[in-house]
Amino acid sequence: MKAAPFAYHDPRSVEEALHLLATLENARLLAGGQSLMPMLNMRVAFPDHLIDLNRVEGLAGVTAEGGALRIGAMTRQRDIEESPLVRAHLPLMSEALTHVGHRQTRNRGTIGGSLCNLDPSAELVAVATALDAVLEVQGPSGARDLSIHELPLGFMTPSLAPEEMLTAIRIPLPPAGHGAAFEEFARRHGDYAITSAAAVLVLEGGRIARASLTLGGVGAGPLRLRSAEAALAGQAPSEALLREAAAACGSIDAMSDPQAPAWYRRRLAATLARRALTAAASRATTPARQGGLA
Amino acid sequence: MSTRRIALTVNGTRHEAEAPVRQHLGDFLRGTLGLTGTHLGCEHGVCGACTVLLDGRAIRACLVLAVQAEDRAVTTVEGLAPSPEALHPLQAAFCANHGLQCGFCTPGMLTTLEEFLRDCPDPTEEEVRVAISGNLCRCTGYDSIVAATMEAARAMREAAA
Ligand code: FES
Ligand code: FES
Numbered sequence: 052m053k054a055a056p057f058a059y060h061d062p063r064s065v066e067e068a069l070h071l072l073a074t075l076e077n078a079r080l081l082a083g084g085q086s087l088m089p090m091l092n093m094r095v096a097f098p099d100h101l102i103d104l105n106r107v108e109g110l111a112g113v114t115a116e117g118g119a120l121r122i123g124a125m126t127r128q129r130d131i132e133e134s135p136l137v138r139a140h141l142p143l144m145s146e147a148l149t150h151v152g153h154r155q156t157r158n159r160g161t162i163g164g165s166l167c168n169l170d171p172s173a174e175l176v177a178v179a180t181a182l183d184a185v186l187e188v189q190g191p192s193g194a195r196d197l198s199i200h201e202l203p204l205g206f207m208t209p210s211l212a213p214e215e216m217l218t219a220i221r222i223p224l225p226p227a228g229h230g231a232a233f234e235e236f237a238r239r240h241g242d243y244a245i246t247s248a249a250a251v252l253v254l255e256g257g258r259i260a261r262a263s264l265t266l267g268g269v270g271a272g273p274l275r276l277r278s279a280e281a282a283l284a285g286q287a288p289s290e291a292l293l294r295e296a297a298a299a300c301g302s303i304d305a306m307s308d309p310q311a312p313a314w315y316r317r318r319l320a321a322t323l324a325r326r327a328l329t330a331a332a333s334r335a336t337t338p339a340r341q342g343g344l345a
Numbered sequence: 346m347s348t349r350r351i352a353l354t355v356n357g358t359r360h361e362a363e364a365p366v367r368q369h370l371g372d373f374l375r376g377t378l379g380l381t382g383t384h385l386g387c388e389h390g391v392c393g394a395c396t397v398l399l400d401g402r403a404i405r406a407c408l409v410l411a412v413q414a415e416d417r418a419v420t421t422v423e424g425l426a427p428s429p430e431a432l433h434p435l436q437a438a439f440c441a442n443h444g445l446q447c448g449f450c451t452p453g454m455l456t457t458l459e460e461f462l463r464d465c466p467d468p469t470e471e472e473v474r475v476a477i478s479g480n481l482c483r484c485t486g487y488d489s490i491v492a493a494t495m496e497a498a499r500a501m502r503e504a505a506a
Contacts, residue, residue, distance in 0.1 A: 052388035058347055059366035059412060088408040089389035092369070101366075105413060129402070153479025155393060155457060158402040159409065240478040 054091035061103045065189060065218060068107055073191050073214040075100040080216055082125060082164030085156045110163075110218060113137060119185075119221045124163025128175075129154070131162060140224050142334075143181065143231035143249060147174040150233070153241045163217045166199075169207050169272070171306075172243035177267030178233065180275060181249035184222045190215035203272030225261075229253045230335025234323040235267070238310075244268045245311050246319040248300075250327035252288065254335045259283045264296070264324060269305040269316050276300060276324070288332040297325035351415040355380065356424030364411040371395040373411035374421060382422040382452050386481070393480030396453035397421050403460040422452035425459060434504070435459060435497040444493035446484035453480050454490060462498055466505075470495060 060075075062068040072078055078100035081087055090096035104110060110125035113134045120136055131137050132148040151157055151165070151174050165175040166186065184199040191214055204210045211217065225231070235247035247267035253260045262283035264276040279296040286292050300320035305313040352361045355378060362377050369388070374380045374397070386392035388407045395406040398420035425433040435455050438444065445451040454477060461468070461476040468476070473494045474487070482490065 053372075054367040054369075056347065056367055059349070059410070061412070084408050084410075085390060085405075088369070088410075091367075092389050092407065103410075103413065153393070154461065154476060155396050155403045155405050155479050156390065156408075158399075159404050240475060 052092050054088075055094055055097055057091075057098050058100045059103065060100060061106050063106055064108060065110070065216075068102055068104060068216065069189060069191060069214070071100070071102050072216060075102070078102055080104055080167075082167070083127065083160035084164075085152065085160040086164065086168045086170070104216075111161075115140075116221070119223045122162055122220045122222070124166075124217045124219055125161050126163075128152075128157040128160045128162065128165070132157060140227075141182065141222060141231075143233055143251060144175075144178050144222075146231070147178045147233040147247075147249065150174050150235050150237070150241070150244065150247075156241075162220060166202065166220065167209050167211065167217055169203060169209050170243060171206065171271055171273070172245070172247070172268035174233070174235065174244065174247060174267065177247050177249045177265050177273045179220065179222070180273040181251055181263050181265040182222045182225070183263075184220050186217055187219040187221065188215050189218050194218075196221075200275070206271040225251055226253055228336040230331040230333065232327040232330035232334065234327040234330070236319050236323060246305075246316050246323060248320065248323035248327040250324070250331040252283075252328070252331040252335050254288065254332075258285055258287050262296075264300075264328065266300060266303070266320050266324065269303060269320055271306070274303065276303075279324075283328075288328075288335075290329070293328040293332060294325055297321050297328055300324040349412050349415075351412055353414045353416060354418040356420055366410065366412050368411045369407050370397070370399075370409045370411050370414050370419070371406035373414075374406060374419070377411075380421050380423055384449055384452050386449065391481070392450075393453040393457065393477075394450055396456045396480065398456055398460060401460065401463075403457045420456070420459075422455055425455055433459070434500045435462070435494070438493040438497035438500065439490070442493035442496060443489045444485065445490075450480055450482040450484075454482070458494055458497070462494070462501060466498060466502055468494075468498060 079098035081103045111123045114121050138145050179199045186197040231251045233249050235244035237244045249265045251263040262280045266274045279299045301317050305316035307313045347366045371385045374383050384394040386394040390408045397406045473491050
């Protein structure tokens with residue numbers, strides 16, 4: 052259980068990190084290390100070069116920018132969990148973070164690491180998907196924005212080029228008064244979810260103006276339930292309506308693995324989606340005040 | 346093998362030593378500094394036995410490289426007691442409540458709970474259980490650890506009052 056030898060680099064700037072990434076063969080970026088370090092110790096990953104981002108300036112912090120919160124890629128999960136800005140404007144993310152690993156891993160793990168590791172069950176991936184996050188990516192040819200919906204290429208495979216890195220995440224703020232809820236089922240607290248559900252509801256005049264429903268852990272990547280969202284829009288959030296929308300999760304394509312068969316995930320999905328939608332509806336206040344930061 | 350000379354503070358004492366760049370902090374503390382209070386169980390982030398405080402925050406020492414601790418402050422279980430004669434309130438409460446049997450998980454439990462009680466001085470039993478959800482204990486069944494933590498929290502609140 053010891054890592055195989057590698058060369059270690061600890062750049063101080065994004066430019067330096069990008070230069071190393073573009074010039075070194077078989078290099079991996081090290082963020083919080085809560086997934087990569089186990090992979091190194093178990094010799095599942097064999098990089099020749101490790102580029103440690105922990106001393107790079109300017110990659111951590113939560114700031115409000117226009118109608119969005121910008122979270123640096125190296126911001127620790129624990130700092131996001133405790134950020135007053137996140138608590139006030141993105142309660143979905145604060146709630147989901149309490150399910151991410153444990154205190155000791157959240158003290159170290161970063162949001163950028165979670166998103167790029169892209170575990171199908173990762174809570175932050177589901178939340179970023181539910182909230183339509185935009186990823187700020189930098190590479191040798193400059194910076195670009197990437198929608199979270201275009202990040203997953205396949206199982207644990209992000210669509211970043213080998214010489215690109217994630218530097219920040221921007222999350223457009225749902226209107227004040229929106230209701231959000233995160234529900235998951237895992238064997239033990241802190242384990243990756245077998246299935247999770249993230250719901251966001253914006254009410255206007257007693258009706259659902261906007262709905263977002265995402266399942267995690269059911270397939271290779273997070274799953275937005277666009278048709279269920281469309282069925283909710285414009286309706287009053289009655290128990291029957293939410294139950295019906297959640298029931299649609301019972302017919303998704305789900306994966307089987309040694310933890311749980313597909314039929315079990317489908318049943319979990321329908322139940323968790325119903326709970327998440329119901330909690331989101333009860334937390335939403337109507338009429339929602341439009342606009343971003345209060 | 347590639348190594349680096351690093352300087353860091355451990356339990357208030359400045360240390361300078363050579364570390365292989367691939368070595369994790371747990372091995373460095375035990376092997377190079379001789380601080381064998383930090384235990385290594387799984388070495389892949391599952392058991393929590395290796396928990397130490399890095400700049401005051403509980404982290405898994407098997408998931409941090411020794412070179413990453415350069416210029417940082419580490420506290421291990423050896424650094425919890427206020428003096429060689431006195432125990433930390435958590436240590437005293439673990440003794441009094443049978444919070445340990447074989448003791449393998451204990452250093453990780455104590456360091457995790459030290460940070461937790463600083464953040465949450467008046468916890469519920471449920472909160473204590475969540476706080477130690479990343480620490481495996483094969484002996485106690487956890488109840489005595491939870492009881493010890495509740496008692497330590499009480500003692501620390503009274504001492505602060
Ligand atoms: S030895 Fe570090 S978590 Fe088990
Ligand atoms: S006391 Fe033996 S593992 Fe906890």
